[in-house]
Amino acid sequence: MGAVVLVTGASSGIGAALCQRLLQEDAAVRLCLACRSMQKAAATKALLLAAHPAAHVSLVRLDVSSLESVLQAAGEVQRRFQRLDYLFLNAGIMPNTRVNFKALVSGLFSGKAIHMLSTAEGLITQEDSVTADGLQEVFETNLFGHFILGLYSSVVCPGLVMTNLTYGILPYFFWKLLMPIMWLIRFFTKTYTLMPYNGAEAQVWLFRQKPESLDALMKYHSCTSPWWGNYVEARKMDVDEEAAEIFYQKLLELEKQVLARMNVPLNTQK
Structure with a gap:
């Protein structure tokens, strides 16, 4: 039996591109698309099977902003597969995201313009909300919902990718106007992957x-x-290990x- 691979947030963007690339890497993998919207997940499954008719692709409903949904999905996956070989924690949100135009204008005329445009540091603001579990939505969706699964993981960065999340920051026509500038910036920074297929490079590399x-x-x-050559670059994280340990213990206590x-x-989840 092929390796069992579960991808959260697999219905679009980098998650869907990752599923496509994993099937190209190994047609025998058993893919499980863990998504909030079953309708979108089914559409992605149909596209994957159209390109790989013999592929084994299944769906499970998983909303990482709901702890009840996380636990139900974990139980379903365990019953269905008895094991997981690879888990890609891809799901995430950027709710009510806006660009700080004042920071954008001032940054363009500073010595940090390339850094600002490469990382979006200081440019993006967003409004958060509280979930039914009493937690901040971004925290629960992007981090804690995955943490509840009781797993450690490697950290990846997809670069700047044009997905539904990105198009939610500015109107679509504005991105079209910016695209020539973004192409120019690509000659000075390697983080502008732009396409979901390119953004999934690090995840596929980890698969190997x-x-x-x-x-x-x-x-x-x-x-x-x-020239559109994809590659992976490993960078040491600027981590205060003492602070990281404190944060980890707080996550365990919250769990x-x-x-x-x-x-x-608690012990049934580990």
Whole structure:
């Protein structure tokens, strides 16, 4: 039996591109698309099967902003496959995202223009909300919902990719106007991957690696050369290990609290 691979947020963007690339890497993989919208997931599954008719692709409903949904999906996957070989924690949100135009204008005429445009540091603002679990939506969706699964993972960065999340920041026509500038910037920075296929490079690279060869303090970046050559660059994370340990312990305590509130035994989730 082929490797069992689960991808969260697999219905579009980098998640869908990753599924496509994994089937190109190994047609025998058993893909499970874990998505909030079953309608979108089914459409993605149909596209994957159209390109790979013999592929084994299944769906499971997973909304990482809901702890109940996370636990139900984990139980369903366990019953269905009995094991997971690869788990890609791809799901994430950027709600009510806006560009700080004042920071954009001032940054363009500073010595940090390339850095600003490469990382969007200081440019993006967003409004958050509280979920039914009493947690901040971005925190629960992008981090804690995955943490509840009880797993460690390598960290990747897809670069700047044009997806539904990106198009939600500015109107579509505005991105079209910016595209020539973005193409020009690509000659000065390797982080403008732009296409979901390119943004999935680091995840596909990890799929090929042995876990014991990976460094937990490295972040693996998807990069694209000016001539569309995709490659992965490993960069040491600027991590205060003492602060990271404190944060990790707080996550464990929060996990204990929310599972107790839901009457879920903690040890059954590990």
